[in-house]
Amino acid sequence: MKVKILVLCTGNSCRSQMAEGIISSLDSDFEVFSAGTRPEKNVNPFAIEVMKEIGLDISGNIPKNVDEFTGSDFDYVITVCDNAREICPVFTGNVKYRIHRGFEDPFNAMGTDEEKREVYRKVRNRISEVFKELFSKHA
Numbered sequence: 001m002k003v004k005i006l007v008l009c010t011g012n013s014c015r016s017q018m019a020e021g022i023i024s025s026l027d028s029d030f031e032v033f034s035a036g037t038r039p040e041k042n043v044n045p046f047a048i049e050v051m052k053e054i055g056l057d058i059s060g061n062i063p064k065n066v067d068e069f070t071g072s073d074f075d076y077v078i079t080v081c082d083n084a085r086e087i088c089p090v091f092t093g094n095v096k097y098r099i100h101r102g103f104e105d106p107f108n109a110m111g112t113d114e115e116k117r118e119v120y121r122k123v124r125n126r127i128s129e130v131f132k133e134l135f136s137k138h139a
Contacts, residue, residue, distance in 0.1 A: 002031045005076045012036030012063035013044045015080045015103050015123065021056040022128050026135050039063035044107060050120040054128075069093065080127070081105065101130050 005023055009016035012035050020034035040063050048059045073094040080103050103126055109119035 001029065003027070003029055003076070004072075004074045005030055005032045005078065006069055006072075006074045007032065007034040008066055008077065008079045009034070009036050009081045010038055011040040011107070012065075013040035013042065014047045014107050014120070015105065015127065017043050017058050017061055017063070018047055018051055018124050019078070019080050019127050019131060020061070021051050021058045022124075023131050023135065025056055026132065030135075033064075033069065034061075035064045035066040035069055037066055039065050044120075046106065046109075046113075046116055046120045047124075050117060050124050053121070054124070099134070101134070103127055103130075 007016045007019045007023070016034035016036060020032045023030055024032040043058060043061050043063060048057075051058045070093055074096070076097045076099060077093075077095045078099045078101060080101055103123050104119070106116070106120040106123045109116040
């Protein structure tokens with residue numbers, strides 16, 4: 001039986017996209033989607049790059065608006081932006097579990113491209129740790 005998971009953030013270009021890729025890789029029974037309250041036009045290139053480093057390709061993903069999912073049922077709706085209660089909406093569909101796990105926004109990283117990549121890697125690794133732990137009991 002598929003477990004439907006929606007990951008929410010603001011721009012749906014970095015954290016929620018990385019979380020979607022990571023959670024999808026954990027179990028073939030997971031049907032994972034991500035969306036944002038104010039979606040960007042494209043997935044962030046640094047997010048795509050650091051996900052490829054761990055063997056996950058999110059380059060075909062497109063940022064989506066949360067409104068696309070408001071009538072859908074989900075087992076989990078997970079917000080991943082620190083200001084979720086302020087910026088990301090409380091999802092109003094039929095949801096079994098609502099979870100918030102805030103992560104630093106790598107989009108705000110400063111410095112050289114390599115310094116920015118390091119911030120994206122750090123956030124990617126933290127997202128991976130948190131969701132592997134959260135969903136370990138499902139496996």
